[in-house]
Amino acid sequence: MTPMERFDVLIAGARCAGAAAAMLMARRGLRVLVVDRGGYGTDTLSTHALMRGGVMLLARWGVLPRLVEAGTPLIRRTTFHYGAEAVAVDIRPGDGVEALVAPRRTLLDGTLVDCAWEAGAEIRHHHTLTGLLRTDAGRVCGATVVDETGREHAIAAGLVVGADGTGSSVARLARAPVTVQAAHAAPVVYAYFPGLADTGTHWHYAEGASAGRIPTNAGRHCVFVSATPERFHAEMRGDHLDGMRRVLREVAPALAQELAACEPDAVPVAFAGRRGFLRQAAGPGWALIGDAGYFKDPITAHGITDALRDAAFLAEAAIEDSAAAYARFAARRDELSLPLFHVTDEIAGYGWTLEEAKALHMRLNAAMKREVAALATEAVS
Structure with a gap:
């Protein structure tokens, strides 16, 4: 020593x-x-x-x-989607904060x-x-x-x-x-997708599942899907990317359509919760x-x-x-x-x-x- x-x-x-x-x-x-x-x-x-x-x-x-x-990128708007209802919130400048990142x-x-x-x-x-x-x-x-x-x-x-x-x-x-x-732990899987329009962060909620898109560096969005453990394991059995797309078609159909022609930079990252x-x-x-x-x-x-x-x-x-x-x-x-x-x-x-x-x-x-x-x-x- x-x-x-x-x-x-x-x-x-x-x-x-x-x-x-x-x-x-x-x-x-x-x-x-x-x-x-x-x-x-x-x-x-x-x-x-x-x-x-x-x-x-x-x-x-x-x-x-x-x-x-x-x-x-600076994030100036975040939108919460509850089913088909969208609630957009502009980021208010203040407390030394112009925007989120x-x-x-x-x-x-x-x-x-x-x-x-x-x-x-x-x-x-x-x-x-x-x-x-x-x-x-x-x-x-x-x-x-x-x-x-x-x-x-x-x-x-x-x-x-x-x-x-x-x-x-x-x-x-x-x-x-x-x-x-x-008491709870929700599994999640995410991947980085290029080519999506930057409209701020989006958080989508549906029964038993949620999803989102977060703009980050190099023109990429971090797109994630989360769900109850039971649903997550059923949907993500096998190919995680296919599972992500299936959940997105239900929870965030517009995002799923936007991603249809996109491929992520790498295989999705899974967190078991x-x-x-x-x-x-x-x-x-x-x-x-x-x-x-x-x-x-x-x-x-x-x-x-x-x-x-x-x-x-x-x-x-x-x-x-x-x-x-x-x-x-x-x-x-x-x-x-x-x-x-x-x-x-x-x-x-x-x-x-x-x-x-x-x-x-x-x-x-x-x-x-x-x-x-x-x-x-x-x-x-």
């Missing part, structure tokens, strides 16, 4: 939550190390869409202009990593966190990390952060309990952000926004570095997350009528407004 290095903060995971937290902490003078199992700029499962709170933070941090300069994760995560480097954080790809170091009193005080050659490193840190996804090693090693568990959860957000010497701490069904496309939000809240706590600050971080996360979590779980259950779906979306909108109001006072930039 190599001699022990020392950092103020060690973050496992260099995707959006981990990279954003590293950037914010390093900008305020903390010595930050980020380790990530994967390589720079790799892709990941994602809904791509950023809600107002997430865009507001990226604009405040100076990250949004880079995404726009890289060709990320849905960047590819290769671009978003890579840009945040670049910004973290520029702020002074150190990023080590192809490094895996394998254990936690503890004081005699049991407080986490660092971690063991294995590099790409198999060499083990002991790294001391005042705070170890898990931003390493739903299967978080930090959460497992810290024995972070699950405090809330969702996973029930959402909240884990304890922090403990002595450790904290969790992103999907490591809080995961909900992707049907409401709010995961990236939550990840950026919690990165900002944790950075504020790490700068103060007190038990009270980490307790506030955990309380704020739960206060804002639980309304989003519960309404998302209801939507993912597909037990609603179309009229009930509208009411659920009104609840979702109210929860997002509370989140934006909380982020408007966020100090870390």
Whole structure:
């Protein structure tokens, strides 16, 4: 084992939550190390869409202009389709937000990593966190990390952060309990299609299924289909693209017709679904952000926004570095997350009528407004 290095903060995971937290902490003078199992700029499962709170933070941090300069389209309208009824909503400028965006994760995560480097954080790809170091009193005080050659490193840190996804090693090693568990998990399949007209985001709802189209980089739309587990497995048995087209013909017939002459860039990506959860957000010497701490069904496309939000809240706590600050971080996360979590779980259950779906979306909108109001006072930039 190599001699022990020392950092103020060690973050496992260099995707959006981990990279954003590293950037914010390093900008305020903390010595930050980020380790990530994967390589720079790799892709990941994602809904791509950023809600107002997430865009507001990226604009405040100076990250949004880079995404726009890289060709990320501005989304100025979103349309909800309840059967044959279409409800169009123009994106109201305000809170520092001109429009919404849905960047590819290769671009978003890579840009945040670049910004973290520029702020002074150190990023080590192809490094895996394998254990936690503890004081005699049991407080986490660092971690063991294995590099790409198999060499083990002991790294001391005042705070170890898990931003390493739903299967978080930090959460497992810290024995972070699950405090809330969702009841539903809706499978989804998506693919990237070229050549569609950019009319903003579209969200389609029908009995037992939903679908959507999200404009993203390089003139592509991310087109997705979700359904109850029973229907999904029946429709997607065999060729996923054929299954997507079958569901779209019922849920979004105009979109299905538009796609009839289009082929996706690659085979569709399928996600079997996973029930959402909240884990304890922090403990002595450790904290969790992103999907490591809080995961909900992707049907409401709010995961990236939550990840950026919690990165900002944790950075504020790490700068103060007190038990009270980490307790506030955990309380704020739960206060804002639980309304989003519960309404998302209801939507993912597909037990609603179309009229009930509208009411659920009104609840979702109210929860997002509370989140934006909380982020408007966020100090870390």
